[in-house]
Amino acid sequence: MNIFRKCYCRTFQAAFRLALPLLPYRSPQLLSGIDRVPKILRQQHCTRVLIVTDADITRLKLIRPLQQALTRQGISWFCYDRTSANPTTDNVEEAKALYLKHGCSAIIGFGGGSSLDCAKAAGARIVKPRQSLQKMKGILKIRRRLPLLIAIPTTAGTGSEATLAAVITDSVTRRKYPINDFVLTPDYAVLDPCITVSLPPFLTATTGIDALTHAIEAYLGNSATRDTRKAARKAVHLIFTSLDQAFRDGTDIRARKCMLIASYYAGCAFTKSYVGYVHAIAHSLGGEYGVPHGLANAVLLPSVLEAYGSSIHEKLRQLAIAAGLADRHTPRREAAKRFLDAIHEMKTRFGIPSAIPELRKEDIPRLAHYADREANPLYPVPVLMDAGELERLYLIFLRKEDNL
Ligand SMILES: NC(=O)c1ccc[n+]([C@@H]2O[C@H](COP(=O)([O-])OP(=O)(O)OC[C@H]3O[C@@H](n4cnc5c(N)ncnc54)[C@H](O)[C@@H]3O)[C@@H](O)[C@H]2O)c1
Ligand SMILES: [Fe+2]
Numbered sequence: 001m002n003i004f005r006k007c008y009c010r011t012f013q014a015a016f017r018l019a020l021p022l023l024p025y026r027s028p029q030l031l032s033g034i035d036r037v038p039k040i041l042r043q044q045h046c047t048r049v050l051i052v053t054d055a056d057i058t059r060l061k062l063i064r065p066l067q068q069a070l071t072r073q074g075i076s077w078f079c080y081d082r083t084s085a086n087p088t089t090d091n092v093e094e095a096k097a098l099y100l101k102h103g104c105s106a107i108i109g110f111g112g113g114s115s116l117d118c119a120k121a122a123g124a125r126i127v128k129p130r131q132s133l134q135k136m137k138g139i140l141k142i143r144r145r146l147p148l149l150i151a152i153p154t155t156a157g158t159g160s161e162a163t164l165a166a167v168i169t170d171s172v173t174r175r176k177y178p179i180n181d182f183v184l185t186p187d188y189a190v191l192d193p194c195i196t197v198s199l200p201p202f203l204t205a206t207t208g209i210d211a212l213t214h215a216i217e218a219y220l221g222n223s224a225t226r227d228t229r230k231a232a233r234k235a236v237h238l239i240f241t242s243l244d245q246a247f248r249d250g251t252d253i254r255a256r257k258c259m260l261i262a263s264y265y266a267g268c269a270f271t272k273s274y275v276g277y278v279h280a281i282a283h284s285l286g287g288e289y290g291v292p293h294g295l296a297n298a299v300l301l302p303s304v305l306e307a308y309g310s311s312i313h314e315k316l317r318q319l320a321i322a323a324g325l326a327d328r329h330t331p332r333r334e335a336a337k338r339f340l341d342a343i344h345e346m347k348t349r350f351g352i353p354s355a356i357p358e359l360r361k362e363d364i365p366r367l368a369h370y371a372d373r374e375a376n377p378l379y380p381v382p383v384l385m386d387a388g389e390l391e392r393l394y395l396i397f398l399r400k401e402d403n404l
Helices: 003-022 034-043 055-059 064-072 089-101 113-127 201-220 226-248 253-273 277-289 293-307 309-322 332-350 361-375 387-396
Strands: 029-031 048-052 076-080 106-111 148-153 165-169 176-180 188-190
Touching (some): 034 148, 048 064, 048 089, 048 113, 064 076, 176 277, 201 226, 201 253, 201 332, 226 253, 226 309, 226 332, 277 361, 293 332, 293 387, 361 387
Parallel strands (some): 048 076, 048 106
Antiparallel strands (some): 165 176
């Protein structure tokens, strides 16, 4: 990246860092079980609620206990269950239409990050009917209070229940983009490990690595604060001590609970301290080819970290200590290597590939341009890269036979 653009990016990021203590960040109120949800709705005088979820969750009947609890308390519910992985603008509009048709006054996002983000974006469109999702892209474009929003994550994962972001894919252009605004932070979040038990091992692994990526990218960025660093280290510790067990035995409630808490902490870290190029590239692949978000991050993570070079070794050493891979006497370079090796080994154990088979060489300039536009100047990454430099990163993830 040329020196002028670098100066612009770093100045932009410094301004946001200075403003950080003044900005109205908030956290959701945490609830331990879905049985608390009807009472909250009653207290807020909400008697008609829209549930946003996806077809697999409906098929697995995961949502039944919530629906029964609502019915018992006389709360009418209406279910939108057509959310796709990498939720689209069409999904959001359909969910919004259902909300309006039934005169609802609250929204529950129930599912993985896709359902939670679809619920958030539907809320934004309900309060801003004249502003398209495309116009909400970026930061602080909504600025109007959403209807009561409750997030119930069933993956551990995205941390969307803790964040001010919703990531949406344009149904026509297939471009995936984050919408960031304080009003998107849910009012309540239910962290119940029992509803994550049915998550299959591979999805457990990839969504778990998504949470790991949030913690690492937030930690490495220049806008990390004492609190977000602490949250990120806690998340890394929990993931390194629980993800393998949740992968091996999905019914282990302790491991599932640790992963949900890790995902939440990682969400708290990155909502204030941002993500980095792993996410910017993953979003371009999710939008263009529908590559699941956790899988894209899991494929990309170690290679992008390696591209940052020795500038991140000290921070990786600190994360290696949090992960139990090093102690404070371990030399920086050695500790950083152990941390990167551990991520590579984790990928091998979980059967995560090293390429994105859908990626086509001719698409790379356009995708790199999308990633550049998403990340620069907003993400305070440790090493700035422009579209040309990002293109070289994409080449790593081509299938070997396509990279000749
Ligand atoms: N808003 C944010 O802060 C934020 C952060 C990171 C990622 N995201 C977004 O979240 C989306 C990805 O979410 P995700 O990784 O949680 O996956 P997902 O929501 O797309 O779900 C993936 C699959 O897992 C299934 N599933 C979910 N929970 C299950 C369970 N308990 N048992 C069985 N199957 C279950 C779903 O039905 C779906 O088929 C992406 O669009 C990504 O961009 C948002
Ligand atoms: Fe993510």
